[in-house]
Amino acid sequence: MKSVVEFMKEYFELRAEWSRSAEKAWDVERYGTGYRVVAEGDEEEVVVIEPVESGAQVITSSRLKNHDRRWRTRYQLAPAEESWQIARVENECSICEGTGKMNASECEVCKGTGWRPL
Numbered sequence: 001m002k003s004v005v006e007f008m009k010e011y012f013e014l015r016a017e018w019s020r021s022a023e024k025a026w027d028v029e030r031y032g033t034g035y036r037v038v039a040e041g042d043e044e045e046v047v048v049i050e051p052v053e054s055g056a057q058v059i060t061s062s063r064l065k066n067h068d069r070r071w072r073t074r075y076q077l078a079p080a081e082e083s084w085q086i087a088r089v090e091n092e093c094s095i096c097e098g099t100g101k102m103n104a105s106e107c108e109v110c111k112g113t114g115w116r117p118l
């Protein structure tokens with residue numbers, strides 16, 4: 001079984017390659033729905049990997065070339081044969097900055113979860 005670390009490394013590399021190529025279509029069957037367009041100079045690194053009931057959850061931290069702020073992305077991974085597949089991708093809620101709270105109450109945009117589907 002491929003480790004989550006290995007899978008994410010492969011995913012980052014492939015995604016960069018796919019983003020540079022107009023001919024290649026993302027292999028949804030093999031890698032799941034987690035395709036994001038990345039540009040040369042964008043950075044994304046794995047911050048935490050946690051086991052969850054459905055497989056594993058990976059939280060990354062990204063910084064796009066022309067932005068100062070970093071933000072987090074959460075990938076839900078499901079086991080697929082000897083590897084993994086990305087079942088779901090969510091970004092940190094930009095309204096509450098991932099806290100789930102607005103002033104003293106629940107953030108209405110992400111319903112208090114701090115995450116929004118990509």
Ligand SMILES: [Zn+2]
Nearest residue numbers: 093096107110
């Ligand atoms: Zn929110």
